Structures are given as structure tokens and as C-alpha cells.
Amino acid sequence: MNITVINGSPKTRQSITLQHIHLLEKENPGHRFEIIHIGNKIPALEKNPSLEKNPALLDEIVRKMQTSDAVIFAFPVYYALVPSQLKRFFELLGERGEPGLFKGKYATSFSTSIRFFDHTAHNYVQAVCEDLEFSYVNGYSAHMDDFFHEAERQKMLGFFNWFSEVAALKLLVQKKYYPRIPGTVVYDPDIPDQGRQQSLHPPAKVVVLTDETEADANLGHMTRMFAASSMDTVTVKNIRDIGLKNGCLGCCTCGYDNTCIQKDGFRQFYDENLKPADIIIIAGSIRDHYLSSQWKKFLDRCFFNGHVPILQGKRLGFIVSGPLGQTQNLRETLEAISETWHMKSFGMVTDEHGDRDEITARIRDFARSLELAADKDLDMGARFYRVGGGKLFRDFIYATSAVFKADHLFYKKMGVYEDFPQKQIKKGSSTPCSIFSCP
Numbered sequence: 001m002n003i004t005v006i007n008g009s010p011k012t013r014q015s016i017t018l019q020h021i022h023l024l025e026k027e028n029p030g031h032r033f034e035i036i037h038i039g040n041k042i043p044a045l046e047k048n049p050s051l052e053k054n055p056a057l058l059d060e061i062v063r064k065m066q067t068s069d070a071v072i073f074a075f076p077v078y079y080a081l082v083p084s085q086l087k088r089f090f091e092l093l094g095e096r097g098e099p100g101l102f103k104g105k106y107a108t109s110f111s112t113s114i115r116f117f118d119h120t121a122h123n124y125v126q127a128v129c130e131d132l133e134f135s136y137v138n139g140y141s142a143h144m145d146d147f148f149h150e151a152e153r154q155k156m157l158g159f160f161n162w163f164s165e166v167a168a169l170k171l172l173v174q175k176k177y178y179p180r181i182p183g184t185v186v187y188d189p190d191i192p193d194q195g196r197q198q199s200l201h202p203p204a205k206v207v208v209l210t211d212e213t214e215a216d217a218n219l220g221h222m223t224r225m226f227a228a229s230s231m232d233t234v235t236v237k238n239i240r241d242i243g244l245k246n247g248c249l250g251c252c253t254c255g256y257d258n259t260c261i262q263k264d265g266f267r268q269f270y271d272e273n274l275k276p277a278d279i280i281i282i283a284g285s286i287r288d289h290y291l292s293s294q295w296k297k298f299l300d301r302c303f304f305n306g307h308v309p310i311l312q313g314k315r316l317g318f319i320v321s322g323p324l325g326q327t328q329n330l331r332e333t334l335e336a337i338s339e340t341w342h343m344k345s346f347g348m349v350t351d352e353h354g355d356r357d358e359i360t361a362r363i364r365d366f367a368r369s370l371e372l373a374a375d376k377d378l379d380m381g382a383r384f385y386r387v388g389g390g391k392l393f394r395d396f397i398y399a400t401s402a403v404f405k406a407d408h409l410f411y412k413k414m415g416v417y418e419d420f421p422q423k424q425i426k427k428g429s430s431t432p433c434s435i436f437s438c439p
């Protein structure tokens, strides 16, 4: 069987995920693997976003996928999804708009991670694969260390054998996602010039981060309506203006002292806009089954903070244009991020229901309840995403303290390791760990 592997790790040949794929390759000499490192090809494909100038590269990749017997999308989980580079690749495939491009071609996903929100990453790949008419077969989620354990290696090999048989026999697979019905409302309200007056509390600093382009008219009007509805000081920043060169490269050099090796103004933007804000609003339009790859790039680049919840306690809200109600996986991934960052999540407002006036009313009330939440110092407590994820990160950082030194020092200082059960037993009573209970 000819298998095309799309390696979505920006680390390309250094990728841990790739080493797992090499194991499948080595143990299955009867199959021919062709590996395409997509993580470093995006700038080449992006030279001309309309793909007119450089169609050959994408055409060549598409042709390889079409002529192989099966495709494996291999990737590390990045912030509950795939890395921005692979997300962009999926967008480029979708932009071709060719129906039936991969009709009936068997595909699966293979990830490595520490298994924090790996399921949402696989859900996403399944959803885009089904849009592209692949016959998607359930994927495999390996822990990044699985390669070193014989029992885990056997499981991976078993998975591959099963997948290749399913593809060879062309067994029918069950679809999980169905085409979404896009909203039809053109949201073009009359926006008042000034924000509302008398604040309930000392004015909060609100930053609205958007990735709006000319194509996102609804989003633009929604963010402007939000700004006009707020009694606080609202600054709107377009993340496209930062000029991010790359997504996260996955090098983890930042693990040492939270310094990113990429010097392109992202850090300055982060320090000047996110750190001083009391309330952060993320505004974006749904693009395939997530926000845009531009947003994913921004979020991935936040990894320089490691696992230190630098935005802890700030409020976070989302303005989303598009069928969010039909994209539960997106909601889950955004909630995962806000919980991981220990932020006080304030939910989402969308343009998917009702008419112009109803959307306006909802945006206004969203702004008002945000103010009320600040006024009452509302805290919804820590939920599974934060508590479960926190314990996962605690164990991971403890075991990898040599790489994630900055996290390790912070966790030690915050008493996170005091939360290990054996320490609690010794103490005879359990004390809530400050970092998991969001002061």
C-alpha cells in the first residue's frame, strides 16, 4: 500500500511524532511511506495566497495524496488543535473549492502530545477530512513518550495494521460531522459614535483582539458594536498588524526562561496589550471548524509563557461570527485555552441567531454583563478543564523540569508540587493548591 504522511509538526525531521511514524514505516516494509513535511512549506505556499503564482507545490502535494492508497495526518497537539501550519494547509485545500477532491480516499490522524485536549484535535481533523470527502478512519493519540515503551509500540502497530486493512477492504466508515448550515444574516447595524457613559466601577481596560479582514464584515460590525456598547475603555487591535512571521516552531527553547527565539514583535505586542488588560475579548470568524489559522498562529505563539498562567484572573470573552452552535468542538477548544490560562471566562456572543436588532441586543447585553461580572468580581470557580489539566501539567513539568525550567521554578514557588497526593497524605489533610483554584 502507498501511504502519504502529512507531517504537521513545524519541527519537521526533528519531530517526535515523526519518530513514531518511522516506527510504523520500519515495521511495515510491505507498505511504501511518502512523508511530506508540511510544517515548513506554508511560507512557500503562501507566496501567493490566491495560489496562482505557486500552484505547482500544492498541486504536487494534492496529487501525491490523491494517488496514494491512504493518507495519515500526523501532528503534535498544539493548544487543543493541530499546529497553525497544518491548520493553514487544511484551509488551502478547502480554498481550492474542488468538490470530490479526495472522495473516498482513506485517511486517519496520528498525534503525539501529553494528551491534554488531544480529542478536540482529532475531532477537528476528522471534521475537515469529512468536508474534503475523505473516508476518515478514527485516529490514534500517542503520548509523546510512547515510542520508548514496548507495549505502546505494539498498540501503535496494531492500530496501523487495522487502519491499512480498513482502507484496503474499503470498509464503510461512519461520518461524525455533517455540513453546517451557514447563517444568512448580514449584520450591518447603525453603530453609535460613543460608548455608554457612567461606569459602574472604575473603568476597566478592555482589549478586543480581532483578525478581521475585508471579508469579515459581520465580525467588524460586531466588534465595533461591542466597543460602542461598553462603558469601559476599549481598544481594538488587529492581530494581523503584528506581522507574525511564523507560527510556533515547537523548539521549546522558551522552556528555559520564557524567551521566544523568534523576534518579530509578538512579545512586545503581548506585553503591551494583553498583560495590562483587565478584560480580553477574542474576536474571529469561523473558518472551517475553528477560527482562522491566523488566530491559531497567535495562540500557538503564546506558548513562550510555558505553563505559567500569566493572564490568570483576567476576564476573557469571545465574539464569534459564524455557526458556533454547530461547531461544538471550537467552543470546547476555546474553553480549554481560557481554563488552562486560568482566566475568568465570560462566554461567547455570536451572530448566528436572530435578526440585526436581536444580534445588537445580545452584543449590548454581553458588554453589560461583562461589566456586571467585573463589578461583582464574579468567579465561576475552577472546573475540570483547569483542575484536570493542572494536574496533568504538574506531573509533566515535574518530570521534564530540565526542559521547562521556568515552569518548574514557578510551580515550586506556587506550591504546586505540594498538591501531589502523597504530600497531602503526609500532612493528614488536603489543602487546595493556590494555582488550581484561581485566586
Ligand SMILES: Cc1cc2nc3c(=O)[nH]c(=O)nc-3n(C[C@H](O)[C@H](O)[C@H](O)COP(=O)(O)O)c2cc1C
Pocket: 009, 010, 011, 014, 015, 016, 017, 018, 075, 076, 077, 078, 079, 080, 081, 112, 113, 114, 115, 116, 117, 118, 143, 144, 248, 250, 251, 252, 300, 301, 303
Ligand atoms: C505550542 C505548543 C502547544 C502545545 N499544546 C499542547 C496541548 O494542547 N495538549 C498537549 O497534550 N500537548 C501540547 N503540546 C505538547 C506537544 O503536543 C508534544 O510535545 C508533541 O509530542 C510534540 O511533537 P513534535 O515533536 O512532533 O512536534 C504543545 C506543544 C507546543 C509547542
